Amino acid sequence: MPKVHVFGRDHINTDEIIPARHLTTDVEAELAPYAMEDYDKTFAARVQPGDIIVAGADFGCGSSREHAVWALRGAGIGAVIAPNFARIYYRNSINNGFLALECAGIVEAFQDGDEADLDLVGGTIANLRTGQKLTFVPVAQFALDVQKAGGWLEYMRDHDQAALEAETLNAASTEAGHGHPGQVAEQEAHRA
Amino acid sequence: MGMTISEKILAAHSGHAHVVPGQLTECTTDWVLCHEITTPAALRMLEERGMDKVFDPSKIVAIPDHSVPAMNIKAAKMYQKLKSWVKEKGIEHFYDVGRGGIAHVVLENTGLVKPGQTLVSGDSHTCNAGALGMFATGVGSTDLAGAIYAGRVWFKIPETMLIRVTGDIQPGVTPKDIVLEVIKRIGADGANYMVMEWVGDTIDRLDMEGRFTLTNMAIEAGGKTGIVAVDDTTRAYLSARGIEPGSYTEYTSDPDANYKVVIDIDASKVEPTVAYPHIPSNGRVAGVDKIAVTHAYVGSCTNGRIGDLRDVARILKGRKVAEGVQMIVVPATQAIWKQAAQEGLMEIFVDAGASVSYPSCGACLGMHSGVLGPDDVCISSTNRNFVGRMGDPTAQIYLASPATVAASAVAGFIADPRAYNADGSNAAD
Secondary structure, three states, rough: OEEEEOOOOOOOEHHHHOHHHHHHOOHHHHHHOOOOOOOOOOOHOOOOOOOOEEEEOOOEOOOOOOOHHHHHHOOOOEEEEEEEHHHHHHHHHHHHHHHHEEEOOOHHOOOOOEEEEEEEEOOOOEEEOOEEEEEEEEEEEEEHHHHHHHOOHHHHHHOOOHHHHHHHOOOOOOOOOOHHHHHHHHHHHHOO | OOOOOHHHHHHHOOOOOOOOOOOOEEEEEEEEEEEOEEEEEEEEHHHHHOOOOOHHHHHHHEEOOOOOOOOOOHHHHHHHHHHHHHHOOOEEEEEOOOOOOOOHHHOOOOOOOOOOOOEEEEOOHHHHHHHHOOOEEEEHHHHHHHHHHOOOEEEEEEEEEEEEOOOOOOOOOHHHHHHHHHHHHHOOOOOOOOEEEOOOOOHHHHHHHHHHHHHHHHHHHHOOOOEEEEHEEEEEHOOOOOOOOOOOOOOOOOOOOOOOOEEEEEOOOOOOOEEEOOOOOEEEEEEOOOOOOOOEOOOOOOOHHHHHHHHHHHHHOOOOOOEEEEEEEEOEHHHHHHHHHOHHHHHHHHEEEEOOOOOHHHHHHHOOOOOOOOOOOEEEOOOOOOOOOOOOOOEEEEEOOOHHHHHHHOOOOOOHHHOOOOOOOOOOO
């Protein structure tokens, strides 16, 4: 089962995820050793493929650098779970088919090193140490479609505008993780 | 239900008569701005997919600014990549090193981008151009690639936060202090995904430079963009750059437009504000705490304009940067550099003991030309004070107006600019 790395602070920004001094490459494997470098120098070496990052609110704020997504994915991270995300990071995740899951209470439910069972179909994540199971905001259909297509560029190439809008007009949660846990709860209530 | 300016612009660019927040749309982009850090990745993506084309070479503006002049070989290669693509695709608007500067500030002065248009760029401070009454927002390299290829981008129609600013800005206080006050009040994600629309009599009286500082910082509150409606100030600014009224669309928000949040700010009560480490929302009044600084930095797309340099010169004139403080001044563009030289500002900076650098993003994001070392303490007119943003992760960054940076450089510690009179005397003396 994947291990969980907890970065519990709110507002972890893209300068921390991948510092600008490493932006002279866009190759994932070259970015990977520096992922989260300014937050935890030992992180990149400790990650096993498929591991999960649990983080505080507004994850990925700041610079638009897509390198943040690439560095984490290159390091082996399979998903990032946070109460909500900063909007450019969030859309970069969608465009790359990289998982950014919104889940209220996630930071309190996990300790660094816990093992997790992530059920994407059922929309839950369980802590194997405590047995606690949390429900995350379902991934928007648009995001799933982009992932299925292989990314935004493939999606855009293969769909015309009318098709995109027909598919996605009423999609629920899409781009940004709407600021506040309360709103996440509202979205969930709306769906229920 | 009426629409806001942003909703009207996005409706017009997605073929809809009406849009509502939360609606997913695919919009056309009137302009795509490209710099050398995020564009090479976008170009590689397009090449790898056999999509290596440009939707319209006359609608792309390429301006290298982050790592120029190149500080190492890798940076030189990224610059080369941008430049060779510009040549190969016949990109019409290229502002090379020596003819440009910081992309957002160059762009606002080109007479290319107009009210009512859409702009995307692989840079989070693209929101800067919103002061022109256009919808401008930062995206990642994949979105940038899509925009280069097809002139299209997906948007979820954002909600809008209305920021009403009224009253007279006090002497020594600047638009930077107002935006730091707003971010302090709403939080670093207080406008996440929202448009920050600025209105009020204070905004009406503000020049374009001050408005750009406000919209530039929208991203520091998580905003999708900032925007200011077109008025006579905007029209005059555009006319001076060859864009006449009638050649663009002026949108205004309907009286019954829907605002998610309304924030009221009394400008007369805003004081010189400093955002303490390590987040732009951590604002306090300048000079309340005596914090010694090792570095003072004036520049960036937020505050490297001619008015900012004049503010700095007013305080530095006849004074010296304190012993032990390294002060760097970076005019945002070549044109601003020249203007500053003509006005005699450069002489004032040099006489005061400040170093003047080539227009670029430089040390704002810790790339070059003034990177901070371990435990350095910098007062900076830039936009972010995150851990490691300007260099070493142990360095401390305090964000402030150019005036506060200049006062602090002279004092050697974070100081209130209102204590430094233009005649060289100190109010405190």
